Amino acid sequence: MSKIQDTFLKIGSIDRRWIFLIIAAVVIVPLIFPVGLPIRPTDTTKNVYDSIEKLPAGSNVLLSVEYSPSTRPENHPMTISILRHLFKNNHKVFITCLWPDGQFMAQDAINQVAKQEFNKTYGVDYVFLGFRPGNEAVVKGIVSNLRKLYTVDVYQKKIDEIPLMNGINNFKDFDFLFSSSAGFPGTIEWVQYASDPTGIPMASGVTSIQVNEVMPYVQAGQMVGVLAGMPGAAEYEALIDQKGSATSGMDAQSVAHLVIVLFIILGNVSFFIERNRSKKY
Amino acid sequence: MGHPYLYEDRIVMLITMFLMGSTLMYNVRYAQMGGEFYLRPIPGLKAVEEAVGRSTEMGRPILYVPGIQDMDQVETVAGVIVLGHVAKMTARYETSLNVPVSRSIVMKAAREACRESYMIEGRPDMFNEDMVHYLTDDQFAYAAGVNGIMVREKPAACMYMGKFYAESLILAETGNSIGAIQIAGTASQAQIPFFVTACDYTLIGEEFFAASAYLSKKPELIGGVRGQDMIKAAVIATIIFSIIIMTLYDNTGIGFDVSQLLTIR
């Protein structure tokens, strides 16, 4: 018995570098040899899907891209899936960025979805307004007067010459807002300064870490729903029935979580043995 | 209508603000005139002085991180204020203080705060501008830099007070691996759990804003905390009251929808 206990104690005081190595291994192996676990959408994800599905065709949807390459694995699949869904239902998409690097991310998504997959026409089906500095001031600017903030689009084309921008003057001219966000400025600023004051419905795709922060807003009905991290993105991919990078990461994600839980259990076992022994002596 | 310069739909908010503001002011005045209040102890704040003492014994520096955001965040300002108090202690105990910052305006403000503290404690000779130094504006480059400082200088105590994002865990885990006493204070909701698990003491949300009152012991600040508590009681009362009204409104149909009142555009 005490031999087994000693082994557990040894595991309990293991050098953390071994943990690092095991984590690296369990993430990389399923990436190379995927299993394909089934994906079951949660309610918060379904709510986002349903509210976009409910929009009448040709609605004006504002898509705000506010993440950088560092959280691309989580946010980018959401942006792609949402764009696919919007274009499939023939909505008009307006894209803005609150983060400077968001512009690169949005450009990537547009190239992939709007240009290659759906062959949409720029200026008729979608507009890329781009980044403006000023954090929450940009949100407020869009709410009060979009045309003052954006005189030209990303490609330096005059807004007045873009047919889709006809009749779009401020935030109230949109029917829906989706913010793909990784922090400040992002979802919370959109809730505080845009959606709350105007009552335009919004949903958001956030990194896992932000879920807890935005959940009270969802619960209070200030947002219709939220896509939570990479699993949220995978669920959305399942809902629109187009698999992407989030789905392929889910195996690695599942295994890694299980391994961490295993670590926690082992840690607790050795903790108990230690505590019992110190009580005895 | 009659008030061309006023947003009428925000009038509820204006009244709320006025009421809350006057509650605060009332308590501040009351405290200034000598009224005494009880403040429950916050272990994390007691630990600040212990940590400074321990650093002195070990002859190692103290690392203070005032968050990674600029002075336009209230948390950062609060962090700089707490830094002022910590600097007073380091001046008293003659411990060296290291404050890497990630925003230049914060650098300026933190220097002013430290300089003043060292002056007040009568140790301007110990103050050195470069104890507050800039690394970079970038979140992760800053984290990498602070990491480097931690592993190489091995501070005896690390304090993180301000607005934090993902780098919080990098800092706290590295601090843990070098065996430093760690005290954190933040209102960044997503980061509180990491600080709670990896640091010795954590000031959670509102506790962090009350820190400067606790540390300075100035009556007007303590009065402010007391005022905040009164507002909190009012908030709880409002919650309960609105629940009762809502329940009556829905079930018996009395004609008053409180959720309308609480909706501010």
Added chain:
Amino acid sequence: MIWKRQIPILIVTIVGWTTLLGWFIDQPDIQEFVNDDATQWFDILASFAIILGALNLIKLQVQKILYQKPGWIYSVVAVMGFLFAITAGFFVKGVDDSVAQWGAHVTTDGTLFKWMFDYMFSPMSATMFSLLAFFVASASYRAFRIRNFEATLLLVSGIIIMVGRVPIGSVISSWFVMYLIVLSAGIYINVWKKDMNTTFVFVAVGISIVTIAGFMYGWPIDKPGIFYLPAIQEWIYYYPNVAGARSIMIGIGLGIFATSIRYILGIERSYIGE
């Protein structure tokens, strides 16, 4: 003295009152200042200030090099990196004016600045960020110990979210969870009563009840819902979690409000050294 103390306090008061009351005043000039100019001014100010910061960084690194302090060779790397970024930012664009004007070069493909962003800046950011995956594992390994009731709550809700959120959670049957609960309750009873017999009887009865119920209902994977991980995790993060998060939020909201009012009214002045 007046320039150093009174004027700054006056600035805080005036700007603070304007931005605060600006929310209520329906006047175009004030609205424009509050909605747009106020933060723009700060951004411009911060942009000037960053030059100060950069100078401070370079000064300290150059001092290290000049006095050949330990690790000075790495300071050379830092200075070189800074100079490289400045060169790419202000002096060498790498493309013609027809591709990108100065100013647009920071976001245009093919410029030296964008190359630096793609292959130096963003991989390093992303890697620093992904270091967190390792740290979060070692932190949870060490921190999630069942020390007391609070720590147990932390651990249980953490594990349920971790497992229930990902696809593997939805293939774990609720019956498996029930067996697990019976077993852990058994461990608890053993610790509490210190009597093998009681524990054995409890576990045996528990397992038989679960098994009989399972046969009666035909082992559906997601029923009863209160033992199905995806359902429990959703409940946790929709209800108890929101309650906890909301109380912190309200606290933070009050804290920030009260602190801001203290600054505006000049009760707290130590941020400029008082």
Added chain:
Amino acid sequence: MEFSTILGAWVAVFLTFGIFSYLYKDNPFYKFAEHLFVGVSAGYWTAIFFWTQIQPNLFGRLFPAKVYGPDSGTPFIYNLLSFISNSVFPEGGIDKGHDQHFIYLIPLALGMMMLLSLIPSINWFARWGIAYTVGMAAGLRAYGYLNSNVIGQVKGTAVNIFNSSLPFFSLSEPSIFNNMIIIVGTICGLLYFYFSKEHTGILGKASKVGIYFLMISFGASFGFAVMGRISLLIGRFNDLIKFSSTEYHHATFWVLTAVIAILGYASYQEKENKSQIADTGQDSVQEEE
């Protein structure tokens, strides 16, 4: 594939492993990457701030192209600036779609004061800028947070608890039980933050319940954090897998081998040295408690 892309991939892979090597211990690769990162990012943000703020939003408002048409010409001061730096001040004014706003001389002045505060005798110049920042932050945040964090949340909590259309208990759907959980949790959580009264008696019990809710919330946050961080690691490994392909001349494979070989050799050497000289006890720092 272009040479610059392949070179970029190699640089990226090298720096990635440089930072990953920190997980083993503080070592020259990490020190190199860390210092390079700090230096490059300081320069990067200086350039970004200049080209996205100072040039378009400040200079663009002081010297907008809208005002200086081809016939009216630009003022002397602009011509002088343009002579100094044609890239910042192009001919014919700065075209960023702004009107002329001379009020932006104020932030210019505050910014210049910030820079001048480098001179020790007038280092208090910075205080004005700091004061502006704090004042602005206080005014804007006080309203925003009060509205969304306090009033919005109070509104979210204020529901009809005895709603006859709701079931008493349901796990994931709204139910009376779930409403009660939120109300009790929120109120008890708030009481935990009550400072000016001793936490004994009913207040003590309520604040204890409040802590339980906070802990559940922290646990959930932690669970989500694990999820997010692992996702990012997956993304990073996906990139490394991409760079290990033939197109990039197997950059990942070679760099990884080289880093491991060098670090392994170094640690072998260190062990040799240690067995000869007495252990200084310097290395125990990385260990867990």
